[in-house]
Amino acid sequence: MMNTNSVGGYSLSNPDSDNRTKRIFAYICDNFGKNVISAQQESVWRGSPEYETDYIKEVTGKLPAMRGLDFKANDFDGVVGRSIEWTKRGGLVTICWHTGVAISDYPESKSDNPDFARLFTDGTDENDTLMTSWDRAARALAELRDAGVTVLWRPFHEFDGQWFWWGKGGAENFVRLWRMMYDKFTNKYKLNNLIWVLGYADYVADGWYPGDEYCDIIGSDTYNNSTHKSAFELLKKVAHKPMAFHECGNVPPIDNFVNDGAMWAWFMVWHTDFILNNDKRVLAEIYNDPRVITLDKLPKDLVI
Numbered sequence: 001m002m003n004t005n006s007v008g009g010y011s012l013s014n015p016d017s018d019n020r021t022k023r024i025f026a027y028i029c030d031n032f033g034k035n036v037i038s039a040q041q042e043s044v045w046r047g048s049p050e051y052e053t054d055y056i057k058e059v060t061g062k063l064p065a066m067r068g069l070d071f072k073a074n075d076f077d078g079v080v081g082r083s084i085e086w087t088k089r090g091g092l093v094t095i096c097w098h099t100g101v102a103i104s105d106y107p108e109s110k111s112d113n114p115d116f117a118r119l120f121t122d123g124t125d126e127n128d129t130l131m132t133s134w135d136r137a138a139r140a141l142a143e144l145r146d147a148g149v150t151v152l153w154r155p156f157h158e159f160d161g162q163w164f165w166w167g168k169g170g171a172e173n174f175v176r177l178w179r180m181m182y183d184k185f186t187n188k189y190k191l192n193n194l195i196w197v198l199g200y201a202d203y204v205a206d207g208w209y210p211g212d213e214y215c216d217i218i219g220s221d222t223y224n225n226s227t228h229k230s231a232f233e234l235l236k237k238v239a240h241k242p243m244a245f246h247e248c249g250n251v252p253p254i255d256n257f258v259n260d261g262a263m264w265a266w267f268m269v270w271h272t273d274f275i276l277n278n279d280k281r282v283l284a285e286i287y288n289d290p291r292v293i294t295l296d297k298l299p300k301d302l303v304i
Helices: 021-029 051-060 076-088 105-112 125-147 171-188 229-238 254-260 280-287
Strands: 036-041 066-070 092-096 151-153 195-202 219-223 242-246 266-269
Touching: 021 036, 021 195, 036 092, 036 254, 051 280, 066 266, 076 125, 076 266, 105 151, 125 151, 125 171, 125 280, 195 242, 219 229, 229 242
Parallel strands: 036 066, 036 266, 066 092, 092 151, 151 195, 195 219, 219 242, 242 266
Antiparallel strands: none
């Protein structure tokens, strides 16, 4: 029996994590450095939320092990429903959130430029708006908790790029923001089904790390069609955590990752044209490589 409290020296930040969440984290840790979990971000505006997974199935004969979803545009109910459905199929779920300070959409995630001093001050309109937004997201995540769904939760992604509002206040304000959400979701809402994924931009800037006790997996993204080895090496210096290639465009052959010494816990291709722009032959080889974990290879005891 695998020790789900600590695997390879890695452990969850929340000691009250539920049993399924501990098993999933242990599975990720046990495979990290040896096998790569396949993941795909969904879209919901090209006819069907299965647009990307249907394409992958057609090209490779396989399905990704992990589905990426987004609370953007107030799609809480849709994300909850699709997350439960994917988990019932035996899959893993990761959720990000493009939003402004108030519940909104992608444009606001970039255009908002809040006063962080007021954002952190109880009783201000800015703080009330932010807490109302977080409360709504927490209720959706609680629905998933109660349904038995573990979420690889990736809020405030690409923070050090500073193009989203949550990075515009600089590193110190970001760390405070991350810790505030972690505390609210963990201690107030008891979201013991979350695995916290800290997603840097492509260059992994110094000074933005909130601390080992506030995250479980660290990662970085790039769309330069590489194995992202440079970020892999930088992240190793940030913390002793499993590491994820949490967004990419074209996926290189798996041998490239092996040869570069950059065997991420997972790779996740972004939606719509990003997955279509991958070379079909390479994509089929990746999804059928024995070192790549697809939906059919995940442990059956993870099904709810």
